[in-house]
Amino acid sequence: MTDTVDQATAKIQHDVHDSGFLGTDNNSHVKDADKELAGLPASDANKVVGKLSDGDLKAWADDVNSGGIFGAQGLSAGEKKDLFNTFAQKLDGDQLARVSAAFGGSRDDVIDLGRSVAQYGTADAKVEYVKQLAGKTIDQPNEFQNGFFSQTSIGGDREAIAIGEVLSSLKGNPQAVDKAFSALNGQQLNAVVRGAEGQRTTTYTGASGPSNTTDARLTNQILSAAGTGNDPAVKARVFESGAKAIGDIKDSDQLLTPNVGAKDDVKRVTDGLTQILNSDTTGVTHALKVDQLSGKALTSYLKEVVSANPSAGNQTVGTMLARLQQGNDLSQNPFDYVNQTVDDGHGGKAFVNAETVGYFSGGIQAAINSISSDEKTQGDILGNVLNTAVSVGTGWKVPTPVKLGAQVVNGGIKEAVREVVADVTSKNKTLADALFQISLPHDANGKTAELASDASFLAVRSTVVEQNR
Helix, strand or coil: CCCCHHHHHHHHHHHHHCCCHHHCCHHHHHHHHHHHHHCCCHHHHHHHHHHCCHHHHHHHHHHHCCECCCCCECCCHHHHHHHHHHHHHHCCHHHHHHHHHHCCCCHHHHHHHHHHHHHHCCHHHHHHHHHHHHHHCCCCCEEEEEECCEEEEEECCHHHHHHHHHHHHCCCCHHHHHHHHHCCCHHHHHHHHHHHCCCEEEEECCCCCCEEECCCHHHHHHHHHHCCCCCHHHHHHHHHHHHHHHHHHHHCCCCCCCCCCHHHHHHHHHHHHHHHHHHCHHHHHHHHHHHCCCCHHHHHHHHHHHHHCHHHHHHHHHHHHHHHHHCCCCCCCHHHHHCCCEECCCCCEECHHHHHHHHHHHHHHHHHHHHCCCHHHHHHHHHHHHHHHHHHCCCCCCCCCCCCCCCCCHHHHHHHHHHHHHHHHCCCCCHHHHHHHHHCCECCCCCECCCCCHHHHHHHHHHHHHHCC
């Protein structure tokens, strides 16, 4: 028969405050406390921890980490992990946050508890845990560890990393994903993503420079989880934080202080960002436009995707452009879709889809400009992007010397793109003109359709290009 809540509370309080003569009962008493909690149903265990004061929890944590001998020692690493798993299995988010604070003196403990919550906590507990710890994600952005003849700067707040572990575990639970990510403001979200980059800088006595390393596997997992949410605005915020990680990691790889893993980690980040955009290309791109009109995050991403792997990258970008022209399922008539209006809330109409295409087109132009100013190179990149974009949707009309019907065969599409690219390469057409020509619908005679939405497209595209020069 299990003890009542009050009985269990009293026993644990006794065990964590009574270590016996010279502390020699510490090990047995802390194990008794752990066993008492583990034997309770989850609802009772949560009530017991709720009755424990912060001082009780701190005493428990101190006993767990005691460095004594002859019975005064704390728990082994395996035993402590079992205790953390018990906490995660039985406690709600509020109590888990209190336990985290009790173990807050150890970076490893805070992060390990977060991993246990990620593995064993309920979705509701995880969301509440994130909410409760959010305010602690920015108070220690860097920590230091001293070794023999070395000092290591570890990037990332301990609570931020713990939250990152929990966020990554919510993948596939759209409601929980939206709630958990929404619990973080912009500064906190940036801290979580930065912590997940795993940056470490070690300086050795007598060495010419520090050693830099990163490990962005958790960053990728966080971004991947965000892509399974429902809210495009939430996804856009995570995308913006993820795009900053690209710069962080690349900055860690310098000529005199190289980071040999930087290239792989940047790819991990861009792959995660691709998952976010692919999850709802139209919705996320529009949300990015609303939240960050400069397009800096999108341009940073597009530059990396295109330059890192020109063939595969351009396939990715081209497919996204096609979705923005015809809807995520590529089923919309591009004339109607791009020229669609919505009420702007002030008695006017807004060409939201045209603005979104312009935003993405501006990002492509800015990205290509930053990669190369050589017309031949720009033309090659553009050709790969456009071939994908127009090939994905065969109802998409492009300029050719002959009149086109409603459907365009793939060969004709490629020939049309070849001509546009040739104009760029030969300096007969600027990159901006070519992108305008291909980003908007064309009539059956191959001419760019004059739509009421053209001005909206151009205005947004121009803003993105100018902001990323």
